[in-house]
Amino acid sequence: MHAFTALLSGLFGACPEMALFLALVLGCWIGRFRFGSFQLGGVAGSLLAAVLISQVGVHIDSGIKSVLFALFIYAVGYQSGPQFFRSLGRQSLKEILMAVVLAITGLITVVAVARIFHLDKGLAAGLAAGGLTQSAIIGTAGSSLEKIGLPLAQVQQLQGNVAVGYAVTYIFGSIGPILLCVNVLPWFMKRGIREDAIRAEAEQAGGVHVMGEGEVSAFPNLVGRAYRLTQSDLTIAGVESMAAGVTVEQVLRNGKPAGIGADAALLPGDQLLLVGQRSEVLATGQKIGQEIGDVPGLDLSLIRRDVVLSRKDFVGKTVDQCVQSLSAAVRHGVYLVALSRAGKAMPVTGSMQVKDGDIVTLLGTSADVQRAAAQIGTILLPSIKTDLVFHSLGVALGLLIGLGVVHMGSVPLTLGSGGGALLSGLLFGWYQSRHPVTGNMPQGASTFLVDFGLAGFVAVTGLQTGQQAIATIMQHGITLFLLGVVVTLVPLILTMLFGRYVLRYNNTAIFAGALAGSRSANPAFGEVLNKAGNAVPTTPFAITYAVANVLLTLLGPLVVAFS
Numbered sequence: 210m211h212a213f214t215a216l217l218s219g220l221f222g223a224c225p226e227m228a229l230f231l232a233l234v235l236g237c238w239i240g241r242f243r244f245g246s247f248q249l250g251g252v253a254g255s256l257l258a259a260v261l262i263s264q265v266g267v268h269i270d271s272g273i274k275s276v277l278f279a280l281f282i283y284a285v286g287y288q289s290g291p292q293f294f295r296s297l298g299r300q301s302l303k304e305i306l307m308a309v310v311l312a313i314t315g316l317i318t319v320v321a322v323a324r325i326f327h328l329d330k331g332l333a334a335g336l337a338a339g340g341l342t343q344s345a346i347i348g349t350a351g352s353s354l355e356k357i358g359l360p361l362a363q364v365q366q367l368q369g370n371v372a373v374g375y376a377v378t379y380i381f382g383s384i385g386p387i388l389l390c391v392n393v394l395p396w397f398m399k400r401g402i403r404e405d406a407i408r409a410e411a412e413q414a415g416g417v418h419v420m421g422e423g424e425v426s427a428f429p430n431l432v433g434r435a436y437r438l439t440q441s442d443l444t445i446a447g448v449e450s451m452a453a454g455v456t457v458e459q460v461l462r463n464g465k466p467a468g469i470g471a472d473a474a475l476l477p478g479d480q481l482l483l484v485g486q487r488s489e490v491l492a493t494g495q496k497i498g499q500e501i502g503d504v505p506g507l508d509l510s511l512i513r514r515d516v517v518l519s520r521k522d523f524v525g526k527t528v529d530q531c532v533q534s535l536s537a538a539v540r541h542g543v544y545l546v547a548l549s550r551a552g553k554a555m556p557v558t559g560s561m562q563v564k565d566g567d568i569v570t571l572l573g574t575s576a577d578v579q580r581a582a583a584q585i586g587t588i589l590l591p592s593i594k595t596d597l598v599f600h601s602l603g604v605a606l607g608l609l610i611g612l613g614v615v616h617m618g619s620v621p622l623t624l625g626s627g628g629g630a631l632l633s634g635l636l637f638g639w640y641q642s643r644h645p646v647t648g649n650m651p652q653g654a655s656t657f658l659v660d661f662g663l664a665g666f667v668a669v670t671g672l673q674t675g676q677q678a679i680a681t682i683m684q685h686g687i688t689l690f691l692l693g694v695v696v697t698l699v700p701l702i703l704t705m706l707f708g709r710y711v712l713r714y715n716n717t718a719i720f721a722g723a724l725a726g727s728r729s730a731n732p733a734f735g736e737v738l739n740k741a742g743n744a745v746p747t748t749p750f751a752i753t754y755a756v757a758n759v760l761l762t763l764l765g766p767l768v769v770a771f772s
Contacts, residue, residue, distance in 0.1 A: 217265045225269040225672075232259040232668040250391060250736040255664045256383055259671025264679065267672045274669040279630045281662025282731065283604050284655045285738070286634020289747035291642040294635070303712045304723050304752035310707045311727040312760035314700040315341050316767055322692050323772035328374075330354065331367030332689070333772035334765060335374020340696030342382040343729060343761040344375075350765035357769065376677045378693025383667060385697035386733035390721045391740060394705060398717045406718035406741035431544055431572060432487045433458070435507050438479040439498040446471040448481070448497055452489035456542045458482045458509050458574070466506070482507050485544070513546070514578050517645055518567045519586040529559035531585075539584050542577035546570050566643045592649055599637070599648040607633030627731070628758050631751060663735035701728060722746025726753030729761060 221228045236255030315337070323333035334350030337343070354367050395401050445457045449471075459482040460467040460475070467479065475481070480501065483490050494500055523531045528548070532540060547570035548555045555561060568589070571578050582588045611629025641648035704727055714720035718741045725734040726749060734754075737746050 214265050217262075221262075221265065221267045225267055226273075228259075228262050228267045228672055229269065229273070229665060229668055232262050232672065233664055235262075236668065237664065250387060250739065251660075252387060252664055252667055252732045252735050255668040256380065256671045256732065259668040260380060260675030260679070263672045263675030266676065269669055269672050271669075271673070274666055274673070275626060277662045277665040277669065278731070279604055279608060279626055279662075280658045281666060281735070282627050283600075283607055283630040283634040283637075284658035284662065285734075285747060286631045286636075286751065287600070287603070287638035287641070287650065288634075288655050288659070289744045289751065290635040290638025290640075294639050301752050303708075303714070304726070304749050305756050306712060307704060307708055307723050307727040308753045308756035308760055311700050311704040311757065312764065314703045315696070315761070316764050316771075318696050318699045319764070319768050320771045322695060323768075326688070326692060328692075328772065329367060329370060330357075330769050330772050331370030332374045334768045335371040335376075336378055336689070336693055336696050337764050337768050338371065339375040339378030340382045340693040341700070341728065341761055341764070342379060342386075343758075343764070346762065346765040346768070350769050353766040353769040374689065374693075376674060377689045378696065379674060380671070381690070381694055382697045383670070383730075383732050385694065386701060386725060386728050386730035387736050389698065389701050389705070390725050390730070390733045391736045394721050394724065395717055397705065397709070398715075398720065400717045402718045402721055402737060402740040402746075403742055405716045406743050406745040409716050409718055409745045410743050430487055431485065431546060432490055433482060433484045433509065433511075434490050434494055435501050435504055436481050436483060436494045436498045437501050438475055438477055438481060440496070441477055443475045443497065444471070445469055445473050445475065448475070448483075448493065451493045451496060452485065454489040454544075455483055455485035455493045458484045458542065459507055461504065461507050464506065480504055480507055482509060484509070484511070484542070509574065511572055512575050512578055513570055513572050514582060515568050515570050515589040515645075516582045517586045517589060518563060518565070518569060520584075521565070523563045523585070524565050526563055527559060528557070528561050528563060531563055535581070535584060539581055543571050543573040543581040546572045566645075568645060587646055589645055593651055593653075595650045595654050596648050599641070600650060603633050603637040604630060607631070627729075628755060631754065635751060659735065659738065663731060667732050718745045719749050723749035723753050726750035727757050729754055729757045 233251075233255055236258035237251040238254070239258060240251040240254030319333055319337045319340070322328070322336065323330075328336065331350075331354065334346060334354075338346035338350070350371055351368050354364050354371075357364075359367070391402070398405075445460070448457055449455060457469060460469055460473075461480040462476065462478075467473070481497070483494060485493075522534070526534075528545070532545070545557060548557050548561065549568045549570075550564060550566075555567075569585070571581055573581070579588075607630035608626050609629070610632060611626040613629075637648065641650075701724065705724060708714045708720055708724065714723070718737070721737045721740075722734065722745070725731075725737055725746075734746070734750050737750075738744075
């Protein structure tokens with residue numbers, strides 16, 4: 210066993226990154242196991258696996274952790290920017306109150322535990338920093354200890370105790386919110402995160418049903434049907450005039466393509482391909498002839514293209530007014546099948562007012578769509594490429610914002626790299642939704658950054674602190690660890706009860722996001738996102754996260770003062 214440990218230590222010493230990826234492999238594998246309704250998840254599993262691996266001795270650079278965390282939190286903000294800014298307003302008061310309640314209950318819990326168990330001010334502050342996973346408390350508490358008039362040696366001892374308390378309690382401080390937000394909260398609410406996330410997404414869409422990945426309608430509104438003409442004295446224009454939403458896209462005569470000019474005469478026996486609104490195609494088909502099955506040569510490929518509206522004279526007009534302002538030749542064969550605004554699907558109705566930057570989805574032949582798009586805006590061509598200039602600038606700006614410090618008395622307050630990257634991601638995501646031609650990032654790319662960034666961040670944290678934490682527990686006993694469990698869980702449980710019975714949260718996905726954010730619990734939020742399968746929990750998380758970052762940082766001096 211000693212030889213195996215020495216081998217691993219040598220390997221990790223030569224390549225510490227190997228320990229990181231091994232922790233991800235083991236952690237994500239462990240996280241898949243279910244025990245009834247309980248599932249640890251990949252994030253908590255990676256943390257536990259990293260703590261285990263750290264016991265052989267791993268020295269990994271903190272810069273890796275900072276980069277992974279910045280990528281994770283920026284991508285979260287980018288995905289949710291449009292929705293976040295739409296949600297700001299009086300309704301945000303609930304999230305602010307959540308963060309305030311958790312900070313107050315966290316302070317009371319730490320002070321009560323410290324007094325009951327006669328902990329000194331240093332251990333109490335370390336308990337707060339680790340149990341609430343707010344590393345900034347180490348700095349604010351350390352500064353406060355220097356100003357309480359104790360001898361230098363005693364101050365240094367207390368500052369050392371801050372680090373001891375932090376090391377012992379930080380790991381469960383990260384795991385506890387995951388267990389509560391992902392497992393306990395759905396049990397308490399008697400509804401799952403995923404089902405409520407789907408419900409909230411539908412409500413936010415204003416009743417517009419958005420197809421999920423791989424979904425297709427069994428009863429599509431736009432259809433193509435083939436008919437054999439039985440009527441005489443008809444032209445293509447005559448057939449199309451029978452219903453506004455029908456076009457003749459192809460004509461076969463004696464098995465060969467015939468001309469489809471508007472004035473082209475049709476003969477009995479001609480085979481026509483009609484495309485348009487289902488009800489109108491069926492009604493028109495019944496008037497002109499008999500529906501037929503597959504006909505060789507009577508086929509057509511249609512394309513869907515998203516087009517950014519840029520015509521200034523469209524702004525403020527209704528959809529019907531915009532359509533009528535286009536010539537019949539431009540409109541011919543083109544169908545408006547979807548409309549979105551700042552990432553939100555909008556109802557496609559004639560009375561819907563158009564705004565600058567709206568995205569319309571057109572369906573038709575390639576030539577027809579290109580012709581119509583040239584009159585109304587710019588086509589957004591699907592791309593798997595990420596705009597690295599745009600997003601690298603976003604991350605860099607976020608890190609720059611995180612360097613800013615505001616002093617409240619003697620207490621320094623800062624968003625930190627996490628808060629700065631989150632704010633930048635929100636802004637850049639909102640901007641990209643308003644100017645979709647720039648800043649492309651495919652959904653798969655942003656999802657990878659979220660998943661890998663968070664799991665990698667907690668794995669590096671476990672590799673760096675796991676050995677010290679286990680050694681400290683062995684030295685000081687398990688009491689301090691158990692007190693950390695109390696500090697982690699009691700404020701969360703009290704805040705959960707406050708959110709349910711006072712603030713009346715009734716959507717589990719939104720509630721879980723707010724609860725995770727009120728503790729600045731990024732690992733818990735990552736698991737909530739995985740369970741939700743969409744970005745619904747992000748807006749409440751972003752609001753509570755920003756408030757909690759400030760309030761929890763202020764706990765350092767308060768714990769020193771009252772414990």
